[in-house]
Amino acid sequence: MLHTVNKSPFQNGTMESCLRCVNPGDAVLLLEDGVFGAVTGTSKTALIEEALKNAEVYALSADLKARALENIIPGIKVTDYAGFVDLVDQNKVHSWL
Amino acid sequence: MLHTVNKSPFQNGTMESCLRCVNPGDAVLLLEDGVFGAVTGTSKTALIEEALKNAEVYALSADLKARALENIIPGIKVTDYAGFVDLVDQNKVHSWL
Amino acid sequence: MKLAVLVLEGPYNHEASDSAYNFIQAALEKGHEIRGIFFYHDGVYNVTKLMEPPQDDRHIANRWSELGAKGIDIVVCIAAAKRRGIVDDVLVPNVRISGLGQLTMMAIEADRLVTFGD
Amino acid sequence: MKLAVLVLEGPYNHEASDSAYNFIQAALEKGHEIRGIFFYHDGVYNVTKLMEPPQDDRHIANRWSELGAKGIDIVVCIAAAKRRGIVDDVLVPNVRISGLGQLTMMAIEADRLVTFGD
Amino acid sequence: MAEDIKKIMFTVRKAPHGSIYVYEGLEVKLIMAAYDADISVVFMDDGVFALKDGQNTAELGIKGFAATYGVMVDYEISKIYVDRKSMEDRGMTENDLLVIGEDEDTEEPIKPTVIETDQIGPMMAEQHNILCF
Amino acid sequence: MAEDIKKIMFTVRKAPHGSIYVYEGLEVKLIMAAYDADISVVFMDDGVFALKDGQNTAELGIKGFAATYGVMVDYEISKIYVDRKSMEDRGMTENDLLVIGEDEDTEEPIKPTVIETDQIGPMMAEQHNILCF
Numbered sequence: 133m134l135h136t137v138n139k140s141p142f143q144n145g146t147m148e149s150c151l152r153c154v155n156p157g158d159a160v161l162l163l164e165d166g167v168f169g170a171v172t173g174t175s176k177t178a179l180i181e182e183a184l185k186n187a188e189v190y191a192l193s194a195d196l197k198a199r200a201l202e203n204i205i206p207g208i209k210v211t212d213y214a215g216f217v218d219l220v221d222q223n224k225v226h227s228w229l
Numbered sequence: 230m231l232h233t234v235n236k237s238p239f240q241n242g243t244m245e246s247c248l249r250c251v252n253p254g255d256a257v258l259l260l261e262d263g264v265f266g267a268v269t270g271t272s273k274t275a276l277i278e279e280a281l282k283n284a285e286v287y288a289l290s291a292d293l294k295a296r297a298l299e300n301i302i303p304g305i306k307v308t309d310y311a312g313f314v315d316l317v318d319q320n321k322v323h324s325w326l
Numbered sequence: 327m328k329l330a331v332l333v334l335e336g337p338y339n340h341e342a343s344d345s346a347y348n349f350i351q352a353a354l355e356k357g358h359e360i361r362g363i364f365f366y367h368d369g370v371y372n373v374t375k376l377m378e379p380p381q382d383d384r385h386i387a388n389r390w391s392e393l394g395a396k397g398i399d400i401v402v403c404i405a406a407a408k409r410r411g412i413v414d415d416v417l418v419p420n421v422r423i424s425g426l427g428q429l430t431m432m433a434i435e436a437d438r439l440v441t442f443g444d
Numbered sequence: 445m446k447l448a449v450l451v452l453e454g455p456y457n458h459e460a461s462d463s464a465y466n467f468i469q470a471a472l473e474k475g476h477e478i479r480g481i482f483f484y485h486d487g488v489y490n491v492t493k494l495m496e497p498p499q500d501d502r503h504i505a506n507r508w509s510e511l512g513a514k515g516i517d518i519v520v521c522i523a524a525a526k527r528r529g530i531v532d533d534v535l536v537p538n539v540r541i542s543g544l545g546q547l548t549m550m551a552i553e554a555d556r557l558v559t560f561g562d
Numbered sequence: 563m564a565e566d567i568k569k570i571m572f573t574v575r576k577a578p579h580g581s582i583y584v585y586e587g588l589e590v591k592l593i594m595a596a597y598d599a600d601i602s603v604v605f606m607d608d609g610v611f612a613l614k615d616g617q618n619t620a621e622l623g624i625k626g627f628a629a630t631y632g633v634m635v636d637y638e639i640s641k642i643y644v645d646r647k648s649m650e651d652r653g654m655t656e657n658d659l660l661v662i663g664e665d666e667d668t669e670e671p672i673k674p675t676v677i678e679t680d681q682i683g684p685m686m687a688e689q690h691n692i693l694c695f
Numbered sequence: 696m697a698e699d700i701k702k703i704m705f706t707v708r709k710a711p712h713g714s715i716y717v718y719e720g721l722e723v724k725l726i727m728a729a730y731d732a733d734i735s736v737v738f739m740d741d742g743v744f745a746l747k748d749g750q751n752t753a754e755l756g757i758k759g760f761a762a763t764y765g766v767m768v769d770y771e772i773s774k775i776y777v778d779r780k781s782m783e784d785r786g787m788t789e790n791d792l793l794v795i796g797e798d799e800d801t802e803e804p805i806k807p808t809v810i811e812t813d814q815i816g817p818m819m820a821e822q823h824n825i826l827c828f
Contacts, residue, residue: 133683133686133687136558138459138460138463138560138562138713139713140710140713140741142242142740142741142784142785143241143242143243143709143710143740143741144240144241144242145239145240145241145607146240146575146607149575149606149607152647152679153679153682153683153686154683155683155684155686155687158683163463164459164460164463164712164713165459165710165712165713165741168710168741168744168785171785171786172786173786174784174785174786175784175785177786193754194466194754194755195712195755197750197751197752197753197754197755198711198712198750198751198752198754198755198757198759199710199711199712199744199747199750200747200748200749200750200751201747202749203786212470213466213467213469213470214470214473214474216467216470217467217470217471217474217476218474220445220447220471220556220558221445221476221556224556224686224687224689224690224691224692225556225557225558225692226573226686226692226694227558227559227560227561227692227694228575228694229452229559229561229562229575229576229694229695230816230819230820233440235341235342235345235442235444235580236580237577237580237608239607239608239651239652240576240577240607240608242740243708243740246708246739246740249780249812250812250815250816250819251816252816252817252819252820255816260345261341261342261345261579261580262341262577262579262580262608265577265608265611265652268652268653269653270653271651271652271653272651272652274653290621291348291621291622292579292622294617294618294619294620294621294622295578295579295617295618295619295621295622295624295626296577296578296579296611296614296617297614297615297616297617297618298614299616300653309352310348310349310351310352311352311355311356313349313352314349314352314353314356314358315356317327317329317353317438317440318327318358318438321438321819321820321822321823321824321825322438322439322440322825323706323819323825323827324440324441324442324443324827325708325827326334326441326443326444326708326709326716326827326828330824332826334716334828336454336486336489336528337527337528338527338528338582339485339486339528339581339582340580340581340582341579341580341581341622341624344622344623344624347623348622348623366719366723367457367715367716367719367828368454368457368486371454371489371528371529374528374529375529376529376530376531376534377526377527377528377529378526378527378529378531379526379527380527380625382625383527383624383625384623384624384625387529405719405722406719408495408496408497409455409456409495409496409497409498409501410454410455410456410457410489410492410495411489411492411493411494411495411496411505411534412494413494413496416494416529416534425726426722426723426726426727427726427729427730429723429726429727430723430726430727430730430732431730433701433703433727433732433823433824433826434701434703434730434731434732434823434824436824438824439824439825439826441826441827443827443828444581448691450693452583452695456715457714457715458713458714458715459712459713459714459755459757462755462756462757465756466755466756484586484590485582485583485586485695498758500758501757501758502756502757502758523586523589524586543593544589544590544593544594545593545596545597547590547593547594548590548593548594548597548599549597551568551570551594551599551690551691551693552568552570552597552598552599552690552691554691556691557691557692557693559693559694561694561695562714
């Protein structure tokens with residue numbers, strides 16, 4: 133399974149809801165405002181670090197650059213739209229809107 | 230000051246942000262999905278109970294009825310659109326969108 | 327009081343448009359003056375005459391037009407409207423397209439400006 | 445894979461429309477088949493030819509129309525469109541209005557359906 | 563059920579009335595039910611509020627839709643699940659849930675099935691496609 | 696400042712790029728600056744991300760606007776405040792903030808003023824009107 137999250141975890145509970153439903157080995161892609169969750173040293177970093185024990189976490193590069201986010205949590209894989217397509221090719225997908 | 234909150238506190242951080250900025254004696258009006266914050270026995274009830282020590286809290290009746298919300302936190306005043314207008318008449322207003 | 331209302335979301339999609347309308351009706355009933363209603367962001371979609379909701383549902387654009395017929399100044403932001411395909415040809419009557427200066431004047435001249443959006 | 449894309453938010457107002465477009469472009473470059481693109485909720489606003497964004501900005505409706513010209517089936521939900529004032533007269537070319545049955549067929553026939561919205 | 567019947571899941575995570583997502587999402591479910599698909603619907607997060615009994619939008623002046631949920635079983639949408647944790651956080655119990663139809667034989671009212679959060683992930687994994695609204 | 700000059704505050708609470716609120720909200724501020732009003736802008740919650748230095752939307756294919764923030768002082772919008780708590784929660788420090796203009800005399804870069812959350816309520820209370828975007 134691929135789960136996509138497009139909301140900022142600082143303003144919205146979607147990322148937390150998603151992480152509660154992730155199966156071991158699932159992939160989570162942070163995109164749009166979801167990429168704010170990919171940064172180290174924030175009040176939400178521990179949540180993603182916990183998720184990384186169990187799942188693959190990706191963040192979309194175009195959205196990271198648009199928001200000038202640089203200090204990405206170790207273990208998160210930065211990917212581009214082509215990588216997003218590959219993730220969809222390899223997994224069933226649920227968009228956590 | 231009147232503060233209006235129109236987001237569900239279960240999904241969105243707006244109500245908490247608002248309550249951090251409320252001055253003593255201010256009024257807070259819950260409307261639209263904000264009225265979900267007006268109910269007793271939820272994970273957010275304590276937050277509003279705390280706010281009630283310091284501020285007046287109102288909830289819009291039309292939105293409560295639309296959502297079948299009945300067990301309102303004691304101290305919250307249920308009001309209608311006419312009451313909303315009076316609150317605006319009596320206070321400067323900030324809409325916490 | 328002299329009241330201005332800013333609507334930032336489109337019709338049907340978000341409750342903001344209904345809340346704004348119900349609020350304005352209540353203000354009119356209490357005899358308050360409406361300095362103006364301004365549509366911005368997706369709010370500009372509120373006043374297209376092309377909308378055709380189901381028969382048993384409210385017609386949001388016509389409701390705004392009726393308020394305009396009462397003499398209330400209803401303004402759609404030109405920049406937001408152009409970007410979204412709201413042009414003079416598709417407006418309901420009693421509504422006009424103009425610039426953000428109109429919103430500025432409302433914010434300055436009205437005793438209260440209330441915003442409805444997401 | 446055979447891919448379907450569902451877009452639920454309007455152009456410019458939300459990034460969903462851009463994300464969907466960038467995703468589809470990447471899928472096409474990789475040689476995947478696009479079973480269809482379906483616009484629902486405020487997504488129906490994506491394909492009005494009346495939009496006129498600033499010169500230095502992308503023209504979202506034209507981008508979708510260009511994808512349609514490549515033979516991709518682009519469908520706008522009729523119920524959502526009527527409610528919002530999107531009618532045949534204002535559509536960009538290579539896009540059609542139809543029912544939710546089209547979305548159903550996409551969900552069943554496509555190997556993957558990806559949703560972009562708010 | 564034939565093997566080529568595709569499993570389609572809907573997740574409903576948004577609150578009703580504040581936005582049209584739940585309302586227009588319901589229209590999709592009703593249409594899709596007429597096709598050959600194995601449909602399930604999971605209400606979680608603020609979506610559980612959509613299943614609250616007694617909703618009345620008259621004073622808002624907008625169309626309600628709780629009545630349509632009341633006949634979901636008639637539309638042959640009977641796999642309706644609701645997340646227990648989401649309900650608990652929101653002060654809801656099974657008693658608050660609206661009826662989605664009645665049993666053909668016994669005429670007993672049918673309510674959504676309460677599930678645990680850890681059942682949702684595995685249910686998602688076995689779907690052909692999942693839509694969120 | 697004349698007594699009849701009205702105080703107008705803007706609050707920016709949404710993240711940039713995910714929605715157009717911040718972008719179109721900026722257009723309002725620039726227009727309003729041309730009128731006789733005493734304008735202040737408070738960035739809080741996810742709005743603080745709008746002030747992050749180094750934003751580049753090229754790969755997204757959408758117009759950016761961080762450059763416009765860089766000349767806010769030229770538009771005579773110099774009362775720009777940012778909530779410390781919101782920044783801290785998001786791992787941002789004053790160093791991360793973009794420059795909003797330069798001092799006319801010294802040519803020193805000017806940055807937004809960091810404030811405490813408990814200053815915001817009192818600031819709101821003294822405004823003529825407040826807009827949120």
